[in-house]
Amino acid sequence: MAARPLPPPWRWWPIYVLVAAGAVVAVVAALRAMGDVLTPVREALFVVLFGIVLAFLLAPLVELIERFVRRRTLAILAAVLLVLLAVGLFIGLTANALVREARDLITLVPQYVEEIRSDRPFSIAGVEIPRELRAQAGVFVADRANELIGGSARIAMGVVTAVVDVILVFVLAVYLLSGAPRIRSWVIGWVPQRRRDLAEDIEDDLAHVFGAYVRAQLLLAVIIGVASMLAYSVLGVRHALLLGVLAGILELVPIVGPIVAGTVAAAVAVFQPWPLVLWVIAAAILIQQLENNLLVPRISGAAVGVSPVAALLAVLFGIQAAGIMGGIFAVPIVGVLSRFADRLREPARELAASARAAERAETPPD
Known part of the structure; x- marks a missing residue:
């Protein structure tokens, strides 16, 4: 019996969009409720x-x-x-x-x-x-x-x-x-036997994505801190080392952190001879552009497997839902969900492949 082919995309993709939107709304509401409850x-x-x-x-x-x-x-x-x-x-x-x-x-x-x-x-x-x-x-x-x-x-x-x-x-x-091995065994033990392989795969995805993302963010913080310190030192800005360390630390805070670091550097440069403040602003913008267009896709994007656009949207939703901490952990969460979605799509891909194979087998040769 030939495998049943998948329906056309226009019949099923609206359902996926609605489900995804509902899931996002539910997660945002849950994070807000948790934030109120867990404040103490x-x-x-x-x-x-x-x-x-x-x-x-x-x-x-x-x-x-x-x-x-x-x-x-x-x-x-x-x-x-x-x-x-x-x-x-x-x-x-x-x-x-x-x-x-x-x-x-x-x-x-x-x-x-x-x-x-x-x-x-x-x-x-x-x-x-x-x-x-x-x-x-x-x-x-x-x-x-x-x-x-x-x-x-x-x-x-x-x-x-x-x-x-x-x-x-x-x-x-x-x-x-x-206790990591024991914790893993204990958690997997609660999963039914027939689902344990999938549970182990999900656990591996969680560990890989979160670990890779955290290490990538620290690497980015070091790179931005060193680059800022060198740029400000070359320009002759006072307190270049302090400003570089501040830039590296604030790099861990999505979107807001780099803006604050650049603003502080510009404020310090205002009291030095003109036009140093312009050069400082230009250096801060250049560093951020190099980071966003070169470093982040190659380091964070490659580590988590999320496109830059998806990462930016995730950060915006995360900050709106749970503040700075939500923005920090939004990208790895999206990375884990992306991997989980890939695993859920594997049966559909196999079904589509078998359907195409069956159609080719039923098609008589010319």
């Missing part, structure tokens, strides 16, 4: 989330070391020590310069405020800024600076809390890495 335990959730991210980051290194030491516990400890050594080396090489630049910037802020609020003419690109606008800007900057300086006790408590959270993140990552 947000900090604990962030610790768990970053612990999972760190476990994904360390997993390939652990597997590589495990080939040589043959014991997973030793491999995990070695991987953690290597990461801590790398972080410590980076801090040792840059801490003094970063602290010096941050201290200089804090010292210069009152001078910048006074320059803006003074009666002396203040112009940008030869255009004099009205005194009223300068006064408002000066008040705003001064208030923000006073809040920052006056909240030193709060900042110190925040630093202590951050250190404790980092320790908890590493401890959680170690536990997740050491």
Whole structure:
């Protein structure tokens, strides 16, 4: 009996579109509801989330070391020590310069405020800024600076809390890495026997997509941070190292992060001789264009298997649904859904192939 051919696309694609739209609406509503419910335990959730991210980051290194030491516990400890050594080396090489630049910037802020609020003419690109606008800007900057300086006790408590959270993140990552095989077996054990192969494939997709995406984002952050620091150093911008580190960190925040980093760099350059601010803005735009058109498709897109347009739409929906964290994890979620859809389409492809083969077999030769 010949296999039944698939109906024409115009008969079934509207159903798929409606189902997909309904799924998106349901996910957005669920994320909003979860955000309202989980707000009191947000900090604990962030610790768990970053612990999972760190476990994904360390997993390939652990597997590589495990080939040589043959014991997973030793491999995990070695991987953690290597990461801590790398972080410590980076801090040792840059801490003094970063602290010096941050201290200089804090010292210069009152001078910048006074320059803006003074009666002396203040112009940008030869255009004099009205005194009223300068006064408002000066008040705003001064208030923000006073809040920052006056909240030193709060900042110190925040630093202590951050250190404790980092320790908890590493401890959680170690536990997740050491118990990964048992966790996988336990989860797969709940799946019916006839579906376990599919469940294992889905788990592999989850691990691959999320791990590859997190590593790709960190690589992009390093590249953007180094490129920004070099560009600002060549242009002669003050605090180039601090601005480069800021650009690298904010690179992890989709859409908003690069804009904030470029704005801060331009604000610092405003108080240096004209037309440096224009060159800084041009450098920031050039770096972002190279990232969006060259680096992201080759690094993030290749890692997750999502086109740049789909990634941008995913980030926009993610930010709308769950804020910054939704934007960060929107792309890997779409990548996982894309892989899952590919697996669901495999039977349809097989059916279509068998239908075409049957039609060719029934067609008499010329």
